[in-house]
Amino acid sequence: MSDVAPTLELRGISKAFGPVQALSEVDFEVRDGEVMALVGDNGAGKSTLIKCVAGIYGIDAGEVFFEGKPVSIHGAKDAGRLGIEVVYQDLALCDNLDVVQNMYLGREVHDFLQRLQEPEMEQKTAETLKSLAVTTIRSIKYQVASLSGGQRQSVAVARAVMWNSRVVILDEPTAALGVAQTRQVLDLVKRLAQQGLAVVLISHNLHDIFEVATRITVLRLGRNVGVFEREQTTQRAIVEAITAGVPTQVAGIAEPEPASA
């Protein structure tokens, strides 16, 4: 790989919930302009890893580096300050608000009297959607309740990238979508990487992953069992890693743990 430090790098992250070891010394990295897919079976620790990065969970052990510098993330605000944005599966949109209002949720532009500056917000929203080539939303004044699943996903992603973010983490963005809408969202994911962002894509759909990912990190039972270059691997190899992978990269592991979630 290049000499430039990864945008986000995790080294030896461990996290336990009581007796359950959710993550054991996981290494992970993502670089600017790439889509790093994060795959693994249910309970492999994908969501836990993401929540550690987002500051929702604290980590028990390990280090986090942002652009080569060690950082500590203690809450969602820390993550936001670094430019790490997570689009969760449920999107966290307010149905009763329109697109602009959702894009600026909690970060409304206002003057010293707390008055909302609507024209400015509308303008920036239109620009952001345009820059991401989101053309399926007819009006940014429509309530989110009226949008399709793909459009909602686009709004949630656009919201994540609007704030000068560096790392965008997408949790199962295509899970509930039809064919055409999946297409829209995958195109959007590619464009994010083209714009130079570091994108982390969590998905169960290997077809989607092979279409957009640059590299693929496979988790199994809370361990990193391999990082694959998309160009040099096959779906079969990934499936094998997901179901029967053995940690190879983590030092000091003598044998894989017996199957216990």
Place this chain on the structure above:
Amino acid sequence: MTSGELETPEVEPQRPQREGLVAIVGGYFERLRGGEVGILPVLFGLGVITLYFYSKNPNYVTAVNFNNVVVQMAGVSIIAMGVVFVLLLGEIDLSVGYVSGIGGVTVALLQQPEKSYQVGGLIAILIAVSVGAAIGAFQGSFVALIGVPSFVVTLAGLLAWQGVVQKAIGDQGVITIQSDTINNVANYSLPANWGWRLATVAAVGYALTVLLSVFSRRRARVTAQHPLLLVLKVIAIAALAFLVVRVSNRAGGVPFAGVLVVALLIFWTYIARRTTFGRHVYAVGGNAEAARRAGISVKRIRIVVFMISSAMAALGGVVFAARLTSVDLNAGGGTILLDAISAAVIGGTSLFGGRGNVRDAVVGALLISAIANGIDLVGYTSATRFIVTGIILLAAVTLDTVLRRRQAAAGR
């Protein structure tokens, strides 16, 4: 942004706003079919009620009776405005009735001339509103910080504050209000020329607001509403203001209580629609978890909303007390609670949270008061009034439920 002059908030270059009146009317009917009916059902109801009572007793449509209805609806409108905020969160406040009683009792106690703690009328009103806000902070804390359902917290409030009202009034059974300042809240009417001045200020103020908004939108190069539509809106508001003053002036002038309601309506509409706080209230009502993740302090919003509700209830209680120029053991009782919640809901505020406007409180209260007034005038008993109000409430909530489904179906 390549095409400099085509910048519109429409992501697809569609500009229905620019196609003149036909498009405006067309878009309006499209929204109607989609279930966004606004206050149309209430206006329809008002029309039907007016015609019915007018046919029974022509005195129903007179300047004197118009002013009567305005004063009658003032207290309920003010309380219902606070209720709208609570409903926007998807919560309920059952304590507003007796908290309004607390407001009335507070001003009544504080203005007693023979007491050492007597204060001026205005200060007494301010203290009453502050007491209301404190009650709201107390009740809201249980809801927001501990997570006790608001239904239960405010049900407890309903019982407890009733007791407090009775204890505060004590053996006297009734406290007469002698402070003119307080009594004038419900009984003073503006001189005719002041009415005209207010109407002028309202019309010019509204026109200026619209104009400023158009300029700031032009500057940001986002589309504004069609100029013709804006002009029509300004004309309609101005005409309404002058018409109301003209009618009221025929029967002694515009009641101060009406001016108070309009001022509060403008103030709270501004807070709800134009400030970050208001936006956050809608966000919490729409999806509390999303709001929390977006960094909005959901707890703070909840507590402040309950404070608004109780403070407005106390102010409404002052209006009720002023109207009777006294408070008795029954202060805050009767149908105040149910009228206030019904007013908000009949006006169109959803019980499910996230949808509604402050104006719903006023139009709903207008409808309820118009019915109550008509039934008194025609000589029906209050039994009829309860039945009719109940039917209208049920119809309003049914309409809301059906419209929600329809909006979902229409993809709005």
